[in-house]
Structure formats: C-alpha cells, structure tokens
Amino acid sequence: MPSPPPSRARLAFTLIELLVVIAIIGVLIALLLPAVQAAREAARRTQCTNNLKQIGLAMHNYESVFSSFPPGYMTQPRGGGVHGAPDANTLDTGPGWAYGTALLTAMEQAPVYQALNVSLPCWSRANTTGTSTSLAAFLCPSVSDPSRTFEVKDQPGNVLARFSRSHYVLNAGNDEPWGYQVEDHRPLADGPFYRNSLLRIADVSDGLSSTLFMGEHTSILSDKTWVGVVPGAVVCPTPRFAFSSCDYAATLVLTHSGPAAAEGDIIHPPNARSCHVCQMYAEHPGGTNILLGDGSVRFIKESINQRTWAALATCRRGEVIGGDQF
Numbered sequence: 001m002p003s004p005p006p007s008r009a010r011l012a013f014t015l016i017e018l019l020v021v022i023a024i025i026g027v028l029i030a031l032l033l034p035a036v037q038a039a040r041e042a043a044r045r046t047q048c049t050n051n052l053k054q055i056g057l058a059m060h061n062y063e064s065v066f067s068s069f070p071p072g073y074m075t076q077p078r079g080g081g082v083h084g085a086p087d088a089n090t091l092d093t094g095p096g097w098a099y100g101t102a103l104l105t106a107m108e109q110a111p112v113y114q115a116l117n118v119s120l121p122c123w124s125r126a127n128t129t130g131t132s133t134s135l136a137a138f139l140c141p142s143v144s145d146p147s148r149t150f151e152v153k154d155q156p157g158n159v160l161a162r163f164s165r166s167h168y169v170l171n172a173g174n175d176e177p178w179g180y181q182v183e184d185h186r187p188l189a190d191g192p193f194y195r196n197s198l199l200r201i202a203d204v205s206d207g208l209s210s211t212l213f214m215g216e217h218t219s220i221l222s223d224k225t226w227v228g229v230v231p232g233a234v235v236c237p238t239p240r241f242a243f244s245s246c247d248y249a250a251t252l253v254l255t256h257s258g259p260a261a262a263e264g265d266i267i268h269p270p271n272a273r274s275c276h277v278c279q280m281y282a283e284h285p286g287g288t289n290i291l292l293g294d295g296s297v298r299f300i301k302e303s304i305n306q307r308t309w310a311a312l313a314t315c316r317r318g319e320v321i322g323g324d325q326f
Contacts, residue, residue: 100226122228208293
C-alpha cells in the first residue's frame with residue numbers, strides 16, 4: 001500500500017495573521033507618534049530658549065559698552081529731511097531702526113550691519129539687502145509659518161518696505177504708549193522698552209530678575225521684525241485671526257501686557273485667546289518662553305496669574321514677585 005505524501009511546511013501568513021500584524025503595527029505607531037512629536041517640540045523649544053539667551057547676552061554686552069540697553073526703536077524728534085514728517089497718529093519719524101539692528105555686531109552679525117546705512121531710514125531702498133536678511137537667532141523653530149520676510153504696509157495696503165522676520169518681541173510694560181499722540185513715551189511706558197528708550201540697569205528698580213524684557217510672537221498671528229518701525233505702517237492679524245484688529249507701527253517690535261485704558265483695562269497673558277497683535281503669543285503647547293532682564297530665560301504657562309504677568313511687565317512700580325509665582 002503506498003505511503004501518503006510528506007506534508008509541506010506552511011511558508012506564508014494567512015490573511016487573518018497579516019491583518020493582525022498590521023493592526024499591531026498601527027497601534028504601536030499611534031503610541032509612539034505623540035512621543036516623537038513631543039521630543040521634536042522639546043528640541044525646538046530648547047533652540048528657541050537658546051535664541052533668547054543669545055539675544056539677552058547681546059543686550060548685556062551692548063549695555064556694558066553704551067551704559068544702557070538698546071532702544072525699542074529710534075526716531076528723530078519732529079523728523080525732518082530724510083526722516084520725514086511725524087506720522088499724524090503716532091508722531092513716529094525716521095530713522096526707525098529697532099533693537100535688533102543695534103544688537104547685530106554683538107550677535108556676530110557685523111556683515112549684516114555693514115550692509116546697512118543707518119544714517120538713512122530703515123525703509124530706504126538702499127537698505128533693502130540688509131533689512132531683508134533672515135537671521136536664525138530671531139526665528140523660533142516651533143513657528144509653523146515658513147516665510148522669512150514680509151511686506152510692511154500702510155492702512156490702504158501700499159508696500160512701504162520688506163523686512164526680515166523676528167519671532168521675538170520686546171515688552172513696553174502695562175500700557176501701550178504708541179496709542180497716545182505724544183512725542184515722549186517715557187512718562188507713559190512703565191516697561192523697559194519703547195520709542196527712544198535708553199534703559200539703564202539703575203532704572204530697573206523692580207530688579208532685573210523680575211522684569212520681562214522679551215517674549216515670543218508667532219507670525220501665524222501677525223508680522224514682527226528685528227529691523228525697525230516704519231511711520232504710517234499698520235500691523236494686522238493674519239486671516240486666521242481676523243476677529244482681532246490692526247495696531248500701529250510700533251507693534252512691529254513691541255508688545256504690552258495690559259491693563260490699558262484703550263483696551264478696557266484687560267490683561268492678556270501669553271497665548272491669550274483675544275489674540276491681539278500687541279501681545280505675546282507662541283506655538284509651544286501651554287505657554288511661551290520669555291527673557292528676563294538678568295539674561296535668564298523662563299517658560300511661562302499661559303495659565304499664569306494675570307496680576308503676576310502684569311507685574312512682571314513693569315520695571316519700576318515696586319511690585320514684589322516671588323520666584324515661585326511664575
């Protein structure tokens with residue numbers, strides 16, 4: 001009687017086994033993807049922190065040379081000549097150069113500074129090459145907008161200049177001095193930076209470690225720059241935040257915390273849902289990086305007590321803030 005043929009070993013998966021393997025792989029990917037994204041964001045946030053530290057160090061190097069921190073931005077009082085007539089709403093004039101331009105040499109960007117003619121206004125066509133140069137130290141890698149320059153426009157939409165972006169903005173304090181038609185902003189600004197500010201360390205009576213110098217502002221909300229301020233320009237929210245409103249040219253480089261009478265005395269902490277173009281707003285989950293006057297960088301949660309946030313924004317109002325409050 002013939003013997004049965006030898007059995008053959010199965011060399012392939014069944015359809016059910018293959019589907020089970022695919023399902024397991026899908027579950028593992030779903031579990032790992034958030035961890036990978038969190039690790040990438042942590043790396044981006046670290047780079048963003050390092051950028052602010054570099055800017056803070058440059059500010060202190062500038063102060064050691066000139067005995068004051070760089071101004072928020074510079075104007076020629078009452079203007080004239082190449083600096084133009086004062087803007088009717090804000091009294092801004094040329095040259096308009098902002099803190100970032102003043103810090104270029106301290107940030108090892110001497111070639112960019114040499115490409116600028118600071119005797120001319122920042123919007124002069126002769127300065128276009130330098131003012132449209134993108135600098136990594138002013139860009140936070142967490143920002144999802146890939147553009148590196150933008151057009152500065154007036155209210156009717158006329159293009160006044162093209163500037164390089166910054167994802168960092170200076171702090172003017174509680175109120176918004178650019179909202180008042182006055183030439184001297186010193187009596188109005190209780191923060192460290194404003195038009196023609198020349199802050200000395202001795203002026204920061206609240207203490208450098210308790211004074212907000214700079215924070216983040218993503219370009220998905222509005223345009224910001226390190227270059228300068230163009231008289232007559234407006235800063236408007238992007239279409240995504242069209243429910244907000246435009247503001248004056250000073251908000252190309254400056255923000256404030258509130259309360260401010262013109263805004264109903266509200267306070268807008270980091271990432272506030274009001275999404276003003278004059279507030280700090282980052283794409284980091286839960287908050288934003290800030291630079292304090294002593295050069296240290298802290299991550300501030302968007303849930304920070306609003307009064308604490310407003311107190312951090314001032315430099316000489318005598319508020320007492322504990323390190324555990326922010």
